[in-house]
Amino acid sequence: MPATFPPLREELQGIEPYGAPQLDVPVQLNVNENPYGPSPAAVADIAAAVAAAAGTLNRYPDREFTELRTGLAAYLNTDGGSGITPEMVWAANGSNEVMLQLLQAFGGPGRTALSFAPTYSMYPEYARDSNTTWVVGHREGDFSLDLHHARALIAEHQPHVVLLPSPNNPTGTALPPEVVGVLCEALAALPHGGILVVDEAYGEFRREGTPSALELLPVHRNLVVSRTMSKAFALAGARLGYFAAAKEICDAIRVVRLPYHLSAVTQATAIAALRHAPELLGRVDDLRRERDECVRWLRGQGLQVADSDANFAFFGTFADRHAVWQGLLDRGVLIRETGPDGWLRVSIGTPEEMTAFRDALTEVMKENEA
Incomplete structure (x- = not known):
């Protein structure tokens, strides 16, 4: 009997690569880019x-990316x-590589990573790629986290890593500080310890009064807070998380990182962008206002909308969400068609793009009512 070619790992066979549809349409609001x-x-x-x-490209880049780390630290101390x-x-090539490195270092065979659905769909793939056991709990109906459920799962599965986005993707829900503190303490109390990774990829878009988990770093040594330059900094193409x-x-991450993993070009791009942080972040307030207006409008149409601290809105519910998605595409x-059945996610775009979205959704909903 002929061998399977190529000799892909058994657990990877038949799996489609991750990725949102990349279609050439006038209004693209599916991957949470900064417009x-x-x-x-x-x-x-x-x-x-x-x-x-x-x-200088004939030489290897600064392996420790010292100037970039200095700039990122200074920026985080302002936010x-x-x-x-x-x-x-x-830092690494996008927050995707950051997360994979964390699981390569602290996960692995015989170890467990934990999160709570609905959540970022790449998390189980990071676990799979690092041979880490994946356990997923559930969120409440409003997409908040029940602390009793969370602590019970930690006690039962004793994970080495817990991954929690704040704001959550795809719902936009932020974590209250007390949740972060309680989970850090629960993980620290495990026999082997454990780390909590709070993924703040959309952290700059949080509403006024919503704190960052960065505030808790001095208190919990097992807390990791991740960010990206892809969203608020409008540098998705630069790949810097x-x-x-x-x-x-x-x-500890140095043990698993590949040599010279951040190119000289990536470092130069990110360092230059940090020099322009105020102007690059200047559109964040505009996107917040557009998001809040989008949430109000969707609720005005009789739809459910999750409270959002991100640059997207999660809304539903539809008996046939794919038909709505297709109607908008037409x-x-x-x-984005993602999350629990019946729900859809729209990235916040320019005022013109959001007008096109509202007009299209109005037509689709009327069509479906007929």
Whole structure:
């Protein structure tokens, strides 16, 4: 009998690669990108920084990306953090690589990672790729986290890593600080200890009064808070994710990182972008206002909408959500079909894009009522 070719790992056979649809339509609101590109001044500075880096490409980049870590630490200390030093910051090629490195270091065979659904659909793939056992609990009807359920699962499965986005993807729900504190304590009390990773990929979009988990870093040494430059910084194409944690956690990641994993071009791009943080983040307030208006409008249509601290809105419920998704696509608007059955997610775009979304959804809903 002929062998299967190629000799892919058995648990990977038949699996479709992860990825949202990339379709050429006028209004693309399905992957939570920032619709506003970098400012002309930032583009010019990035171009000059990359040009300078190009002259050094015969040499390996700074393996410890010291200047970048210094810049990221300084930025985090302006957005919820306090006393974060460069030694407490780690970066990689997107928050995807950050998460995979964390599970390579702290997960693995015989170890368990835990989260609560609905949540980011890549988490179980990180666990699979690192041969970490994956356990998923559930969220409440309003997508909040029940602490009794969470503590019970931690006691039962004794995970080495708990992954929790805040705001949550796909729902946009933020974690209250008390939840973070309780879970850090529950993990610290396990015989082997455990770390809590709070994924703040959308942290800059949180509503006024919603704190960042960065505030709790001085209290819990087993807390990791991750961020990305893909969303608020409008640098999805640069692929730069990072986290803040105790120095010991950052040092541990060095064991699993690939040599020189951050290119000189990536480092130069991110460092230049940080110099323009105020202007790059200047559109965040615009997106917050557009998000809040979108949530109000959707609720005004009689739909359920999760409270959102992110740059997207999660809404439903529809008897046939795929028909709604397809109806929007037929009208040139691409959103995301994700999460529990009946729900859809729309990224927040420009005012013109959001008008196109509202007009298209109004038509689709009327069509479905007929």
